[in-house]
Amino acid sequence: MSFADAAAVMPPRPRARRDSFTLWITGSAWLSASLAGLILLTLAVQSAPAIRQAGGTMLSVQWLPSAGQYGIIPMVFGSLVVMAIAMTIALPVGVMAAVQLSQIKSLKTRRFVKALLEGLAGIPSIVYGLIGVSFLSVFVADIFDLQTGRVIFTAGLLLSVMILPTILTLSEDAISAVPNALTQNAAALGLYRFEIFRSAVLPSAAPHILGAGLLALGRALGETMAVMLIIGSLDRLPSPLWNVLSSGQTITSKLGREVGESAFGSVHFSALIFSALILVIITLSLTIAAQILFARRAKTIGLLHV
Amino acid sequence: MSRRALSDRAFRLAGYIALGLCLCVLGALLFAIAYAGLKAVSFDFLVMPSKDFGAAGGIRWQIIGSLLMAVTASALVLPFATALAVYRADMARSARVKRFIDLSVFSLNGIPSIAYGLFGLIVFVNILGTGLSWFVGSIILAMMMMPTVTHCALSAMQSLPSGVRENGYALGLTRRAVITRITLPQSLHGIVTGLMIGLARAIGETAPIMFIATAFSGVSLPSGLQGPVSTLPTHILALAQQATNPDALRNAWGASFVLIGLVFLFSTAAFIARTRLNPYSERL
Amino acid sequence: MKPELKLVSAQTPPAAITVTDFSAAYGDVNVIKNISLSVPEKSVTCLLGPSGSGKSTLLRSLNRINDDVAGFTTKGDIHIGESCVHKGFTDVTRLRAKAGMVFQTPCVFPGSIAANVLFGLKGRKLSKIEKAQITEQSLRAAALWKDVSHRLSAPASTLSVGQQQRLCIARALAVTPDILLLDEPTASVDPVSAREIETLIKTLSKDYTIIMVTHDVRQAGRVADRAIFLCDGEVIEQGPRDHMFSKAALPKTRTYLLEEFCDC
Numbered sequence: 128m129s130f131a132d133a134a135a136v137m138p139p140r141p142r143a144r145r146d147s148f149t150l151w152i153t154g155s156a157w158l159s160a161s162l163a164g165l166i167l168l169t170l171a172v173q174s175a176p177a178i179r180q181a182g183g184t185m186l187s188v189q190w191l192p193s194a195g196q197y198g199i200i201p202m203v204f205g206s207l208v209v210m211a212i213a214m215t216i217a218l219p220v221g222v223m224a225a226v227q228l229s230q231i232k233s234l235k236t237r238r239f240v241k242a243l244l245e246g247l248a249g250i251p252s253i254v255y256g257l258i259g260v261s262f263l264s265v266f267v268a269d270i271f272d273l274q275t276g277r278v279i280f281t282a283g284l285l286l287s288v289m290i291l292p293t294i295l296t297l298s299e300d301a302i303s304a305v306p307n308a309l310t311q312n313a314a315a316l317g318l319y320r321f322e323i324f325r326s327a328v329l330p331s332a333a334p335h336i337l338g339a340g341l342l343a344l345g346r347a348l349g350e351t352m353a354v355m356l357i358i359g360s361l362d363r364l365p366s367p368l369w370n371v372l373s374s375g376q377t378i379t380s381k382l383g384r385e386v387g388e389s390a391f392g393s394v395h396f397s398a399l400i401f402s403a404l405i406l407v408i409i410t411l412s413l414t415i416a417a418q419i420l421f422a423r424r425a426k427t428i429g430l431l432h433v
Numbered sequence: 434m435s436r437r438a439l440s441d442r443a444f445r446l447a448g449y450i451a452l453g454l455c456l457c458v459l460g461a462l463l464f465a466i467a468y469a470g471l472k473a474v475s476f477d478f479l480v481m482p483s484k485d486f487g488a489a490g491g492i493r494w495q496i497i498g499s500l501l502m503a504v505t506a507s508a509l510v511l512p513f514a515t516a517l518a519v520y521r522a523d524m525a526r527s528a529r530v531k532r533f534i535d536l537s538v539f540s541l542n543g544i545p546s547i548a549y550g551l552f553g554l555i556v557f558v559n560i561l562g563t564g565l566s567w568f569v570g571s572i573i574l575a576m577m578m579m580p581t582v583t584h585c586a587l588s589a590m591q592s593l594p595s596g597v598r599e600n601g602y603a604l605g606l607t608r609r610a611v612i613t614r615i616t617l618p619q620s621l622h623g624i625v626t627g628l629m630i631g632l633a634r635a636i637g638e639t640a641p642i643m644f645i646a647t648a649f650s651g652v653s654l655p656s657g658l659q660g661p662v663s664t665l666p667t668h669i670l671a672l673a674q675q676a677t678n679p680d681a682l683r684n685a686w687g688a689s690f691v692l693i694g695l696v697f698l699f700s701t702a703a704f705i706a707r708t709r710l711n712p713y714s715e716r717l
Numbered sequence: 718m719k720p721e722l723k724l725v726s727a728q729t730p731p732a733a734i735t736v737t738d739f740s741a742a743y744g745d746v747n748v749i750k751n752i753s754l755s756v757p758e759k760s761v762t763c764l765l766g767p768s769g770s771g772k773s774t775l776l777r778s779l780n781r782i783n784d785d786v787a788g789f790t791t792k793g794d795i796h797i798g799e800s801c802v803h804k805g806f807t808d809v810t811r812l813r814a815k816a817g818m819v820f821q822t823p824c825v826f827p828g829s830i831a832a833n834v835l836f837g838l839k840g841r842k843l844s845k846i847e848k849a850q851i852t853e854q855s856l857r858a859a860a861l862w863k864d865v866s867h868r869l870s871a872p873a874s875t876l877s878v879g880q881q882q883r884l885c886i887a888r889a890l891a892v893t894p895d896i897l898l899l900d901e902p903t904a905s906v907d908p909v910s911a912r913e914i915e916t917l918i919k920t921l922s923k924d925y926t927i928i929m930v931t932h933d934v935r936q937a938g939r940v941a942d943r944a945i946f947l948c949d950g951e952v953i954e955q956g957p958r959d960h961m962f963s964k965a966a967l968p969k970t971r972t973y974l975l976e977e978f979c980d981c
Contacts, residue, residue, distance in 0.1 A: 247459055320441055
């Protein structure tokens with residue numbers, strides 16, 4: 128017997144009364160839930176003029192608003208390079224520090240050290256920018272003997288510190304969530320800690336660590352203030368391309384510098400919004416991918432417990 | 434030593450180095466901020482208005498502007514985030530709706546802060562014609578706080594002991610009564626924690642408000658909902674851009690120190706709220 | 718001795734329960750298959766059966782607490798007295814106030830013992846004296862008054878688990894139900910408290926129609942006036958306790974009652 132036709136037989140279940148309270152909750156909830164879509168839609172609508180008028184030329188390497196050239200490639204390139212540098216530094220350091228952190232036996236000490244390191248995330252990005260301006264760029268200029276320390280590498284270095292707490296905390300969560308029985312059984316086989324980590328901990332913590340990495344990537348891409356202050360703001364591809372000791376530009380630093388100067392409704396403004404739209408789409412994809420990884424992990428844990 | 438033992442040694446060493454490095458970076462940052470900040474901070478610095486484009490005087494209006502925007506933002510986000518969490522926890526039945534809400538909250542969290550600023554610039558400042566307005570800035574900050582507050586409130590609601598709501602329904606309470614008398618009071622700690630974490634983040638944000646809500650100098654209190662204020666982060670930004678002027682830089686550090694102090698204050702409040710307000714923490 | 722609550726009308730309406738051709742499903746999984754049964758008023762009726770037999774689902778259909786479970790569908794009629802639980806109650810909260818429910822694990826709300834007793838009455842305007850009376854009468858009826866009368870304002874979470882369960886019963890009694898639905902009320906309490914609760918149930922059955930789900934056959938033997946044996950969503954046999962326990966007609970019932978084993 129199936130209940131597909133139950134609705135026909137049963138009196139309709141009385142719906143929740145549409146009183147003002149329910150309406151208020153439902154209305155606010157849907158308004159809140161639609162904000163993300165609203166932002167995307169706004170950006171998409173506003174970037175339409177640029178797509179229509181500048182079109183394919185936006186995929187060039189020249190950004191000269193006075194000549195009607197809006198090539199966003201240097202910015203996209205800068206964003207990706209800065210992100211890659213930050214990740215190359217922060218991922219190994221963060222994960223290894225998380226491994227070490229999870230080795231601390233006293234729960235109290237571990238929580239304390241973790242909370243301390245999470246404090247890194249509490250420092251506002253503008254303060255990181257100030258640190259970059261006053262110290263980091265000076266150090267970089269001294270070490271590499273440059274005219275200015277405001278280069279792509281400095282931005283990447285600073286970003287690596289900023290995304291470190293994300294990677295560290297979430298990796299530590301993942302490592303700590305690995306059932307003790309697994310590590311104990313591995314240890315009982317006479318494995319070294321390295322081998323335990325590689326064979327017992329990493330396989331089950333890897334999706335979560337990967338998710339942490341994706342979230343960190345998203346943060347790195349979207350970071351504005353710190354990068355804007357120290358990247359040098361030069362709308363050119365570095366030459367040669369791998370020269371990270373030259374000034375550059377990211378999508379966010381471009382936006383931070385130029386949105387104020389462009390007129391609303393102009394192609395210039397619209398082209399900037401288009402680059403923002405690309406940025407948002409990339410970061411959103413990263414965030415959603417990370418959440419899918421987290422969700423999948425939660426599910427496997429659930430199965431283990433059943 | 435065998436190769437296995439050797440790689441194990443290397444692994445352990447790498448762990449120590451990585452953790453040590455993190456702690457050193459943290460220590461260096463805190464030291465730098467405290468050292469450079471304390472040189473600038475004095476009682477006068479806190480209560481005097483700024484002069485000479487920030488190079489002299491204090492940061493009175495910046496502190497007040499930051500607090501005004503952050504507090505307004507939390508007042509704005511509170512009903513909406515709570516409603517969303519309640520809807521997700523107690524009302525939404527279909528799995529698809531729940532997934533949509535989750536996705537939306539995650540997305541909102543993943544959108545870069547500068548995109549919020551652009552949204553505010555386009556929709557409020559230009560299309561709705563508000564001009565520079567601190568209140569619009571607060572609305573945008575409230576949007577940024579939304580995922581944090583919703584997430585904290587929702588996790589508190591979902592971690593209520595199983596059956597409290599069912600027991601309420603079994604006593605003949607209406608859904609409204611279950612929400613207002615069981616769900617909300619018992620997850621208050623989550624809501625307050627989320628609000629405090631959100632505040633700690635919002636008060637340090639620069640990118641979302643710099644186009645729409647702030648002006649650098651010559652601003653005191655706004656007379657209405659429109660008009661800009663001056664805030665700590667945008668003040669620091671302006672000063673950092675004249676980094677060749679040592680006085681400006683010194684005051685930038687002073688403002689940073691105060692800003693971090695405020696962040697610390699709200700973070701501590703969040704921590705206290707999480708433990709003290711939880712009606713079940715006595716049993717844990 | 719039903720406490721003389723101020724709120725209850727002198728004439729209690731008949732509270733016998735009849736279930737006719739009732740089915741229930743979670744999504745595609747049918748857990749109750751077209752059953753009919755009746756429960757006389759002011760007595761204890763035990764629903765017996767192995768886990769998964771649908772007895773909890775039946776209980777939870779009586780006060781429609783499953784309404785909020787996604788994918789739960791029902792078919793058929795349940796009547797309490799004259800009124801149908803689906804059509805007769807446009808406001809489901811009135812049904813739930815009429816049929817108090819106590820769950821497997823006691824669940825007290827944060828707050829004092831007295832606040833817990835009065836939890837279901839917040840909407841009503843009551844004077845302080847009325848509140849005190851209701852608290853005392855409900856706690857007396859739940860045989861908890863002696864234990865807690867001196868500390869009504871203490872947090873309810875300081876009570877033992879057995880006491881918490883009796884507090885849950887008191888809380889249900891305070892909203893003056895005619896029916897009590899007990900879902901394995903002794904499953905999570907120690908044997909001594911379980912015995913006390915059984916005695917309490919026996920006492921309460923003079924004034925309330927009680928339906929109790931249990932998978933403890935011997936408990937049913939001690940408490941029940943009437944027993945209904947459910948298996949795999951169907952009623953195998955029902956009847957007065959003595960009939961069920963000594964001369965059950967079906968071998969299936971006899972096997973289950975003697976060996977707590979069921980092959981359906």
